[in-house]
Amino acid sequence: MDQQRLKGPVDQATRQFLKTAAGAAAAGGLALALPSVQAQGAPRQGTEYRPVDPPQQTETTGKIEVLEFFWYGCPHCNSFEPTLKDWVARQPADVAFRKLHVGLVPSWVAHQQMFFALEAIGKAAELNEAIFRAIHVERNALNKPELMADFVAGKGVDRKLFLDAYKSFGVRTRMSKASQQSKGYGLEGVPALAVNGKWFTAPSMAGGNAQALRVVEFLIERERKVRG
Secondary structure, eight states: OOGGGGOSOOOHHHHHHHHHHHHHHHHHHHGGGSOOTTTTOSOOBTTTEEEOSSOOOOSOSSSEEEEEEEOTTOHHHHHHHHHHHHHHHTOOTTEEEEEEEOOSSGGGHHHHHHHHHHHHTTOHHHHHHHHHHHHHTSOOOOOSHHHHHHHHHHTTOOHHHHHHHHTOHHHHHHHHHHHHHHHHTTOOSSSEEEETTTEEEOHHHHTSHHHHHHHHHHHHHHHHHHHO
16 A cells, blocks of 8 residues: 555554555455356365354344444555445345444544444445545545544535534444454454354455455355354
8 A cells, every 4th residue: 555645644553554455455466367266165264264253243133244344544445345335235135234444553543433423423324435535546534533524514414413423422432342343353454354243254365355255155155054
């Protein structure tokens, strides 16, 4: 990733993450020429995916939950987003998808707080694509409340409503819970995906974005069989 895209200071932990992610991105690019997961046979536990131990509580009842861990500033989350959006749109009624913005390092926390503020006022899904575009194409870092408020106001969101949510106890509570969930899943980087609180995979594990979603489909089918 070009670190200058964020326009602000990048802490050491983020620098290390970006260095690691760059290698994953290169692997992901090469993965387009590789056979599909199905062509290779069933995904290998411990390589393309791993169990979550102990399993984590899901927020969706009666459906198979697919959870994406992401960071708005992550270039790999940004490149994954169109493929993921198309995949989500094709899922049957027994699959529930949700996004969880994480704050693995301090420089991610402002974006995480923005995500949960927008989620609290029912605008996160609506503005998701625009936020990725603002950060990665328009070079708007969106790393301060004032910048965020200006941006969402330009998209028709009440500025005060957003800022009140941004500063709210409820949003801070959701951020704390997200940190606990990140630890519960053993999350070390993004993007990553969990299935039904039991299984974990990522493009860096599966060999690319499309491969990761094929692993998710395999795990969804596994959960369907368990449910009978």
